[in-house]
Amino acid sequence: MTSRRHITCTRAWLALTSLAVNVAQADLPTMENPSRGAGGGLLDTIKNYAYDGGILIGLLIATLAFLGVAWHSLTVYADVQNQRKTWKDLGAVVGVGALLVVVIIWFLTKAAEIL
Template sequence: MKKTLFKLFTLTSLIGVSSQVLAAGLPQMEDPSRGRGNGILQTLQNYGYDIIMLVALIVIACMFIGICYHAYMVYADIQSGKKTWGQFGLTVAVGAMLLVIGVWLLTEGTGIL
């Protein structure tokens, strides 16, 4: 019984020391972009704001990829003779307008937070 307790104590003390040594090289967690806040609730709200901004950035990136893909497909149809350069220009213009509107709406939406 004493040997088991001694082994358990030695093992836990080694784990504690090794975890402290391993954690010594890790970087500290950054504060949210709006600052740490006065309490835990305000800090969590600030982290939530950062997460929502990241999701908004991903949405805009997906919109950009979708518009580029559609423009590429229209370009491919031009090469096969199914579409015209005017349709390609219209696709690019409308896509750029949609991106501007999307960025504006997401900026306004995250400003409400």
Template sequence: MVKTIRKGIAAAGLLVMAGTQTVWAALPTPVAPSTAPSAGDWIALIKGYIKDGGLVLGLAIAVLGFLWIAYLGFAKFNEARQGKAEWAEVGVLGIVGAIVLIFASYLLTEAAGII
């Protein structure tokens, strides 16, 4: 019984100490968007973050397109090795895939300039 009371008093003491002690976290400063608005201009700050988010989203879409073309290329290569597809199909997929990726990169570059 005495041990239980001592544990309760110790827990209450730790709770009081934790509640009254101030905690200062060394948080990093947030990175400003690429447009670098003037201090206090919240609307421009939000627009800058939205623009940077759009650019990151476009980059993610380009990466997903590259991975999809690569997956299709490996699948078609495997089919050609097994005799289920012609080797010319692998070449056509490689050429068309490269054209699609170049065109997507061009469109994303133009969109980044417009945004």
């Protein structure tokens, strides 16, 4: 009796797994063209994907610059609260940091035009 029950459970398990496999078979999404278009051939398409990768790296650099300035500003603010630095120091850090981030974004924009 247990062997018949085992066979029935096995058949039910196989039916459920085959149903799940059939449901899970979906079409893969198509790959999106790069921002400059697919290009005339494989080499142009690769260059256009490399351009998009360069732009992404530039965005990551700008993000890291912003986070670095923000982190340093917070540490100087903590030093101001502990009376180790003055408010002038914090103003200088924020001002120079903001200018630095603007210059970095400007340079990255110029670099994107050159690419």
